[in-house]
Amino acid sequence: MKKIILSGAILAGLIIGCRQLPTQPDNSIIEPMLPAVAFDYAHINSPYGKLSLYYEDSTLIDSKKATIGRVLFYDKALSHNNSTSCASCHIQANGFADVTAFSVGFNGQPTKRNSLSISNLFDVRKTGYFWDTRESKIEEMVFKPIEDHIEMGFENISLITEKISNLPYYKKLFKDCYGDELITQERMRESLGQFLFSIVNANSKFDRGQKNNFADFTTNEKNGMNLFVENGCSECHFIHTSFSPAGAERDKMANIGLDVSDKDKGKEHQYRIPDLRNVANTAPYMHDGRFTTLNQVVNHYGFNVQPNPYLSEELKNKKPNIPPSNYAGTNNSDIANFLKTLNDDFTTVNERYSNPFKN
Numbered sequence: 001m002k003k004i005i006l007s008g009a010i011l012a013g014l015i016i017g018c019r020q021l022p023t024q025p026d027n028s029i030i031e032p033m034l035p036a037v038a039f040d041y042a043h044i045n046s047p048y049g050k051l052s053l054y055y056e057d058s059t060l061i062d063s064k065k066a067t068i069g070r071v072l073f074y075d076k077a078l079s080h081n082n083s084t085s086c087a088s089c090h091i092q093a094n095g096f097a098d099v100t101a102f103s104v105g106f107n108g109q110p111t112k113r114n115s116l117s118i119s120n121l122f123d124v125r126k127t128g129y130f131w132d133t134r135e136s137k138i139e140e141m142v143f144k145p146i147e148d149h150i151e152m153g154f155e156n157i158s159l160i161t162e163k164i165s166n167l168p169y170y171k172k173l174f175k176d177c178y179g180d181e182l183i184t185q186e187r188m189r190e191s192l193g194q195f196l197f198s199i200v201n202a203n204s205k206f207d208r209g210q211k212n213n214f215a216d217f218t219t220n221e222k223n224g225m226n227l228f229v230e231n232g233c234s235e236c237h238f239i240h241t242s243f244s245p246a247g248a249e250r251d252k253m254a255n256i257g258l259d260v261s262d263k264d265k266g267k268e269h270q271y272r273i274p275d276l277r278n279v280a281n282t283a284p285y286m287h288d289g290r291f292t293t294l295n296q297v298v299n300h301y302g303f304n305v306q307p308n309p310y311l312s313e314e315l316k317n318k319k320p321n322i323p324p325s326n327y328a329g330t331n332n333s334d335i336a337n338f339l340k341t342l343n344d345d346f347t348t349v350n351e352r353y354s355n356p357f358k359n
């Protein structure tokens with residue numbers, strides 16, 4: 001009995017806790033380490049040549065804004081209790097996804113869905129953000145996790161500019177970028193958005209292959225690519241991104257027959273078709289992180305697609321022709337090897353996307 005009363009008290013404490021004023025940063029403030037001249041976030045080298053990177057409707061990315069965005073992305077001060085940053089659940093080495101099925105938020109509570117990897121948002125913006133495509137404006141989207149009662153818990157969002165203004169390093173960054181020290185929500189939203197849009201995966205082995213007829217591909221990778229196309233994977237997962245303001249037109253959502261009894265019905269029983277760039281690093285997979293290896297994913301498409309009224313046309317009455325070696329065991333099957341060619345080390349290791357608060 002005592003136990004029940006106690007946990008009730010703790011629960012009430014947690015609920016009230018969220019509504020309390022955000023914890024101010026303490027005295028041990030760490031300054032971000034930034035280059036003297038901002039990284040060039042507006043361009044990247046790729047097999048297609050030097051690409052210009054755009055934000056929203058074809059505004060060239062502003063490197064100073066993206067720099068502020070980088071600092072905000074890694075700053076735990078954006079959470080209610082200084083425990084959690086965006087990067088807590090979007091880890092660079094993992095294609096900006098998380099390594100657990102459900103991420104842990106500022107109060108130790110799990111998120112309801114698997115963290116999505118972040119890349120090529122210029123294309124994602126056309127489908128809508130999140131697993132259910134519910135958000136279509138990046139500047140609306142970037143504050144959702146900050147305010148979320150599980151993720152970062154900053155419920156009284158009007159106090160965020162005051163809290164951020166108390167951190168000495170932002171004044172200089174905002175002045176340098178916007179001409180004055182004023183820190184507004186609009187500027188924060190824009191700079192976070194600019195940083196996210198600068199994370200572009202266009203320098204993968206696959207991209208090099210597109211330019212040289214896949215001359216560097218191993219036999220396994222070529223087999224995997226053929227299986228990917230022959231089995232209709234590419235009908236949903238577009239891998240030829242255009243990297244230009246024209247963007248690639250892609251399907252939005254699909255039901256792939258994961259399981260009929262799933263309590264999370266998604267949006268009309270469908271989920272966003274995820275970008276497969278960097279996918280070898282973004283395990284676990286699916287909206288609920290149920291699969292830990294690429295072979296388990298392929299096994300699903302080969303064996304376990306559950307018929308249901310919402311199942312996508314592409315997967316109805318289709319007999320996949322995937323050799324069994326792709327299903328079990330290691331991640332060295334043909335399809336998995338092909339999917340690994342979609343990785344771009346530039347996004348997963350380059351300093352310009354890394355944590356400036358380290359060292």
Ligand code: HEC
Nearest residue numbers: 085086089103104105111113114115116129130131145151
């Ligand atoms: C506690 C973990 C957590 C934190 C902290 C977090 N996120 Fe997320 N993020 C998620 C999860 C989980 C999803 C998928 C949610 C969904 O689809 O319902 C997601 C989705 C996203 C997406 C959508 C990507 C796409 O392709 O649609 C973006 C962009 C994003 N987060 C950016 C951010 C930013 C910016 C911050 C910091 C301001 C942040 N996240 C903080 C867990 C987190």
Ligand code: HEC
Nearest residue numbers: 231232233236254271272273274285286287297301312314
């Ligand atoms: C009808 C469209 C469609 C087809 C065809 C399709 N997929 Fe998917 N794929 C999806 C959707 C939607 C999801 C997310 C489902 C969810 O989480 O509920 C997904 C998820 C994935 C994931 C996990 C990505 C992540 O980040 O979690 C991988 C890997 C994948 N598919 C590979 C494949 C392969 C390989 C094939 C071909 C054998 C294939 N897909 C065929 C729509 C499709």
